[in-house]
Amino acid sequence: MAPLFRSSKQTSRVLAALTRQPSNWHHGYALARETGLQSGTLYPILMRLEERGWLETQWETPPPGGRPPRHMYRLTSGGRASAVAALSDAGGRRVLKTALAES
Amino acid sequence: MMRAPNQNSIATRVMDHAFAGIVSIWPADSRDWARAMHAEFEQTNNAGEKLNWLLGGAMSLTSAWTQRLAFGPRKTREAAAPKPVKKPGALAFVLMALALASLALPGMWQGIVTISETWAPQHTGISQDRLLKMGAAAEQEHDAKMLAFVAMRARSTEALHYADAAAAIDPATSWVYFEIRHRWPFQINSPLDLSADRLKRLQMVDPDNAVPYLAEAEQYFRAYEPSFDGAHLDRAAQEMSKNSAWLTAMDRAFRASKFDDYARKRMELNLAVMREHNIERPIDLMYANAATPIPDAYNISVYSALLLSEAESRAAAGDIATARKTYDEILAFSQRIRVSNEAPFIENILALERARKGLISEQKTFERAGRNDEAKMASVALAEVEAQRVAYRASNYREWTEVKLTIPSVMFIHLSILCVIVSCGLLLFALVGLVVCRRFPTTSVNTPYRIVRFAPPVLAASLALFYASYLPYRNAFWTATPQGVAAVSWQFGALLASPFSWISPFHGYGTVYFWTAVLILCASMVTVMVLRPLARTIARRVEA
Numbered sequence: 242m243a244p245l246f247r248s249s250k251q252t253s254r255v256l257a258a259l260t261r262q263p264s265n266w267h268h269g270y271a272l273a274r275e276t277g278l279q280s281g282t283l284y285p286i287l288m289r290l291e292e293r294g295w296l297e298t299q300w301e302t303p304p305p306g307g308r309p310p311r312h313m314y315r316l317t318s319g320g321r322a323s324a325v326a327a328l329s330d331a332g333g334r335r336v337l338k339t340a341l342a343e344s
Numbered sequence: 345m346m347r348a349p350n351q352n353s354i355a356t357r358v359m360d361h362a363f364a365g366i367v368s369i370w371p372a373d374s375r376d377w378a379r380a381m382h383a384e385f386e387q388t389n390n391a392g393e394k395l396n397w398l399l400g401g402a403m404s405l406t407s408a409w410t411q412r413l414a415f416g417p418r419k420t421r422e423a424a425a426p427k428p429v430k431k432p433g434a435l436a437f438v439l440m441a442l443a444l445a446s447l448a449l450p451g452m453w454q455g456i457v458t459i460s461e462t463w464a465p466q467h468t469g470i471s472q473d474r475l476l477k478m479g480a481a482a483e484q485e486h487d488a489k490m491l492a493f494v495a496m497r498a499r500s501t502e503a504l505h506y507a508d509a510a511a512a513i514d515p516a517t518s519w520v521y522f523e524i525r526h527r528w529p530f531q532i533n534s535p536l537d538l539s540a541d542r543l544k545r546l547q548m549v550d551p552d553n554a555v556p557y558l559a560e561a562e563q564y565f566r567a568y569e570p571s572f573d574g575a576h577l578d579r580a581a582q583e584m585s586k587n588s589a590w591l592t593a594m595d596r597a598f599r600a601s602k603f604d605d606y607a608r609k610r611m612e613l614n615l616a617v618m619r620e621h622n623i624e625r626p627i628d629l630m631y632a633n634a635a636t637p638i639p640d641a642y643n644i645s646v647y648s649a650l651l652l653s654e655a656e657s658r659a660a661a662g663d664i665a666t667a668r669k670t671y672d673e674i675l676a677f678s679q680r681i682r683v684s685n686e687a688p689f690i691e692n693i694l695a696l697e698r699a700r701k702g703l704i705s706e707q708k709t710f711e712r713a714g715r716n717d718e719a720k721m722a723s724v725a726l727a728e729v730e731a732q733r734v735a736y737r738a739s740n741y742r743e744w745t746e747v748k749l750t751i752p753s754v755m756f757i758h759l760s761i762l763c764v765i766v767s768c769g770l771l772l773f774a775l776v777g778l779v780v781c782r783r784f785p786t787t788s789v790n791t792p793y794r795i796v797r798f799a800p801p802v803l804a805a806s807l808a809l810f811y812a813s814y815l816p817y818r819n820a821f822w823t824a825t826p827q828g829v830a831a832v833s834w835q836f837g838a839l840l841a842s843p844f845s846w847i848s849p850f851h852g853y854g855t856v857y858f859w860t861a862v863l864i865l866c867a868s869m870v871t872v873m874v875l876r877p878l879a880r881t882i883a884r885r886v887e888a
Binding site: 268269270273279280281282283284285287288292298308309310311312 | 374376379381382383384388399401402418
């Protein structure tokens with residue numbers, strides 16, 4: 242498992258969307274709609290996750306006629322664990338921030 | 345999965361193309377992500393979403409390049425996505441067929457040949473082999489016009505033979521002797537020197553014309569002074585005055601009632617033969633007009649100098665009447681040149697110069713004799729001649745200026761033909777590419793298919809533009825009259841000099857070199873475009 246890292250709010254949203262149905266393949270546009278992120282934010286996040294080994298990717302097969310094949314994403318097994326940890330950590334920091342703001 | 349509506353709107357297509365451009369300039373090590381983003385572009389719902397997706401792609405492109413430059417290439421984890429194969433549709437083949445069919449349009453082939461001739465560093469005209477075949481056929485058919493046409497273009501050894509054949513069938517074509525002897529470049533002691541027999545034949549057919557007598561006189565003059573270049577005119581005049589045959593011929597020339605250098609006859613014959621036999625070679629016609637054979641100007645100058653010298657001697661001896669007659673003879677000869685049909689620029693300038701010198705001498709003679717009224721008349725006539733000289737030079741310049749107005753149309757002609765050549769080259773490369781793809785099945789067939797999709801429309805459009813631009817030239821060629829050939833020649837001359845005539849002052853072949861450089865550049869770009877995917881495929885196979 243890759244070491245924990247501080248995930249941004251946007252990364253947390255992506256991880257949250259991926260962990261909701263971890264065994265399903267997700268398309269980029271669907272992830273963008275679910276997370277509310279623009280493509281210019283979403284895809285660098287996906288690229289970083291893939292670099293860290295949290296994400297596996299696949300092209301649509303067979304390639305459909307008339308349009309280019311779509312790219313699909315899902316968390317790896319190690320990625321799932323890291324994502325849960327990262328989300329927990331992010332959740333913990335939000336609680337701490339909220340607590341500090343209220344005090 | 346929701347499909348975005350209106351996928352074929354112009355805005356969508358423009359954005360799609362823009363995204364394709366982003367993919368093409370994405371760093372190669374992470375380009376799959378760009379393709380992934382592009383594939384999702386189709387899923388977006390409306391123009392706003394599409395634009396956001398496109399802008400996101402542009403931002404990601406910046407981020408990818410920043411990462412690439414800062415941290416080096418990414419490791420790819422899977423093979424590149426298979427690209428969809430887009431085969432050319434029926435439209436490409438229909439356009440290809442139309443492009444080929446357009447070659448049968450009247451004037452299309454003439455235009456292509458004409459432009460290719462303007463790109464050649466040297467004008468070669470109709471080939472000698474073809475001329476000999478035409479000559480042989482004309483001899484069988486007793487076609488005097490065709491024989492004269494061939495004689496004017498054949499090499500020395502054959503030219504006289506065909507001229508003799510033409511004159512034997514139709515003595516009225518004897519003028520062709522003058523043409524072939526005086527064609528450019530004029531050579532001293534040429535194998536085309538006319539025999540006494542041929543000269544006599546020419547003079548008998550055209551006894552009132554000065555030019556056949558000038559042709560005879562030239563042969564005596566050049567035999568005496570082959571390399572005369574205009575210096576020491578008076579000395580040459582004195583020496584030639586001892587040659588009675590020359591004097592007789594020049595006297596007959598100056599007394600002849602007309603001056604006809606056969607320019608009109610030549611153009612009439614050229615036009616008639618070209619139209620009758622479908623010889624669609626406007627550049628050949630243009631050169632035939634430009635290379636106007638004219639009588640030897642130095643020969644005329646030497647005789648004029650002799651006459652002036654005699655007139656001045658007569659005047660000095662008090663015989664003003666004889667002096668005046670001699671001046672009138674010079675002026676009359678000059679006028680006959682200027683009123684002759686289609687006298688070319690050089691002949692007109694020569695005539696005006698002779699008139700000018702004659703009038704200067706006449707004015708001085710009358711002034712010395714104290715005949716002031718006649719001196720004044722001579723000075724008035726001199727002023728008119730001077731004004732005509734200036735005006736004539738200016739009008740010649742104006743013709744050239746008017747030609748420059750055709751330069752925009754000439755640019756379309758040259759550029760459209762360049763596009764035709766590039767399209768044909770691309771199609772040839774595509775054919776080679778398809779053969780390679782069959783041989784190496786893993787090679788991407790997209791590049792050849794892309795060429796086959798786009799090259800036929802470009803080819804068809806270029807041919808259409810070329811035809812539309814060239815058509816006025818084709819019509820000018822077919823409707824030119826003998827007196828209008830000069831104007832038509834200027835038009836076709838523009839095809840040679842334009843659109844890069846600024847190169848010509850630096851080098852006569854500047855236009856040719858420019859277009860050659862452009863063609864080499866285009867060919868290099870096409871070669872790189874076609875060979876790059878092949879090289880990548882071979883490199884991948886080697887790595888594997």
